[in-house]
Amino acid sequence: xxxxxxxxxxxxxxSHIALKHAGAAYEPVRLSFxxxxxxxxxxxxxxxxxxxxALVTDKGILTETPAILAWIAQSYPEAGLAPxxxxxxxxxxxxxxxxxxxxxxxxxxxRMRGYRxxxxxxxxADMRRKVPESVGECFRLIEREMLKGPWVMGETFTIxxxxxxxxxxxxxxxxxxxxxVPRVADHRRxxxxxxxxxxxxxxxxGQ
Amino acid sequence: xxxxxxxxxxxxxxSHIALKHAGAAYEPVRLSFxxxxxxxxxxxxxxxxxxxxALVTDKGILTETPAILAWIAQSYPEAGLAPxxxxxxxxxxxxxxxxxxxxxxxxxxxRMRGYRxxxxxxxxADMRRKVPESVGECFRLIEREMLKGPWVMGETFTIxxxxxxxxxxxxxxxxxxxxxVPRVADHRRxxxxxxxxxxxxxxxxGQ
Numbered sequence: 001x002x003x004x005x006x007x008x009x010x011x012x013x014x015s016h017i018a019l020k021h022a023g024a025a026y027e028p029v030r031l032s033f034x035x036x037x038x039x040x041x042x043x044x045x046x047x048x049x050x051x052x053x054a055l056v057t058d059k060g061i062l063t064e065t066p067a068i069l070a071w072i073a074q075s076y077p078e079a080g081l082a083p084x085x086x087x088x089x090x091x092x093x094x095x096x097x098x099x100x101x102x103x104x105x106x107x108x109x110x111r112m113r114g115y116r117x118x119x120x121x122x123x124x125a126d127m128r129r130k131v132p133e134s135v136g137e138c139f140r141l142i143e144r145e146m147l148k149g150p151w152v153m154g155e156t157f158t159i160x161x162x163x164x165x166x167x168x169x170x171x172x173x174x175x176x177x178x179x180x181v182p183r184v185a186d187h188r189r190x191x192x193x194x195x196x197x198x199x200x201x202x203x204x205x206g207q
Numbered sequence: 208x209x210x211x212x213x214x215x216x217x218x219x220x221x222s223h224i225a226l227k228h229a230g231a232a233y234e235p236v237r238l239s240f241x242x243x244x245x246x247x248x249x250x251x252x253x254x255x256x257x258x259x260x261a262l263v264t265d266k267g268i269l270t271e272t273p274a275i276l277a278w279i280a281q282s283y284p285e286a287g288l289a290p291x292x293x294x295x296x297x298x299x300x301x302x303x304x305x306x307x308x309x310x311x312x313x314x315x316x317x318r319m320r321g322y323r324x325x326x327x328x329x330x331x332a333d334m335r336r337k338v339p340e341s342v343g344e345c346f347r348l349i350e351r352e353m354l355k356g357p358w359v360m361g362e363t364f365t366i367x368x369x370x371x372x373x374x375x376x377x378x379x380x381x382x383x384x385x386x387x388v389p390r391v392a393d394h395r396r397x398x399x400x401x402x403x404x405x406x407x408x409x410x411x412x413g414q
Contacts (some may be wrong), residue, residue: 021365046347048351048352049306049310049348055386057295059295060295060299061304062298063302063306064301064302064303064305064306064309065300065305066273066301067298067299068298068302069304070293070297070298070301071294071297071301073335074294074297074298075294077392081245087265087278087281087282087347088264088266088278090277091269091274091275091277091281092267092274094274094277094278094301095269095270095271095274095275095390098271098272098273098274098305098308098309099256099270099271101305101308101309102305102308102309102312102313103256105309106309106313106324107323107324110324110325114392116303116314116341117313117317117324117334117337117341118317118325118333118334118337119333119337120329120330120333122327122329122330122333123325123327123329123330123334126325126326126327126329126330127324127325128327129326131322132375134323134324139285141255141256144255145255160409166249171302176254176256
């Protein structure tokens with residue numbers, strides 16, 4: 001059985017929702033970032049990067065959200081989570097998820113994780129001040145150019161949807177008003193009502 | 208025919224090498240970052256993110272290096288650039304490329320593009336000072352845990368190899384000594400001798 005390492009309120013939620021959507025059998029394993037468990041020797045043996053999520057399979061360990069999402073889509077094709085027979089459609093899915101991973105999430109990370117890229121308190125404060133602008137710019141681009149509606153890729157729900165939903169959870173904390181990105185906010189609301197989303201969140205919040 | 212937008216000395220080189228490896232017919236289109244052409248209205252019509260690379264196909268426009276690389280691998284299967292029939296192997300390729308895209312390239316970008324995430328000159332200077340450590344940490348992890356050898360995924364050359372080669376081009380500028388990551392340095396040297404790599408670089412440098 002799969003083992004899924006996550007921490008609450010992280011991007012791991014995207015993969016967690018996809019696992020639920022796919023009907024995968026898995027054991028969820030919670031790490032506490034407050035206790036720095038992601039840097040423990042035991043977890044570094046699972047993921048030397050010290051990050052979540054990590055998915056332990058019978059073939060080995062997989063990390064990085066876009067890769068885990070695509071693997072879930074390919075491993076549970078009956079769930080229809082990506083256009084597997086259509087390289088162009090699949091590439092569009094990959095492109096959207098790469099943007100979330102490398103641009104949107106990275107912009108967000110400057111609010112709390114500035115120490116990855118700088119050393120001075122003054123720099124961290126400067127980074128925090130910039131987050132509403134940098135994250136806001138990303139979500140306005142998604143609103144205007146990328147989110148086709150009703151789902152990210154149009155009529156069909158894909159692995160892009162749980163990932164967008166996950167990062168959109170942080171809008172208010174990042175200082176971006178959901179009212180500025182109404183289609184993203186509506187997508188978030190509709191996502192929050194889906195059984196797979198509720199189930200993953202219930203596990204992560206221990207409810 | 209494909210149209211490939213790139214700028215010299217950017218991550219676009221990875222996709223450019225893959226196009227050459229695949230034997231794709233394409234028209235290369237150079238953007239000058241010095242003249243800020245990537246922010247021109249004309250190019251924003253191609254890629255609203257104002258970044259390179261962008262690949263114009265008969266189906267539409269594709270952006271984001273991991274997505275372009277995977278699309279090339281899937282569209283030119285005879286080139287054997289990814290384990291297409293093996294979801295686990297493909298996921299490992301995706302995972303490596305996601306790490307390059309979202310962690311390694313992002314760490315590097317703090318040397319020159321700090322304005323994306325902060326506003327003060329003092330922050331930019333702080334970020335620049337941190338780059339040898341943050342980029343160095345990434346490449347030491349690749350050296351120790353990820354690069355299987357002789358190619359990234361082992362015996363078979365994949366779309367991971369041009370991407371690693373491209374980011375490893377910047378080691379010295381990022382303050383990381385190639386001597387600290389000898390297997391990465393050896394990979395870079397072997398890559399630099401491949402005809403597809405030479406051909407892509409010759410086009411980008413106008414030689």
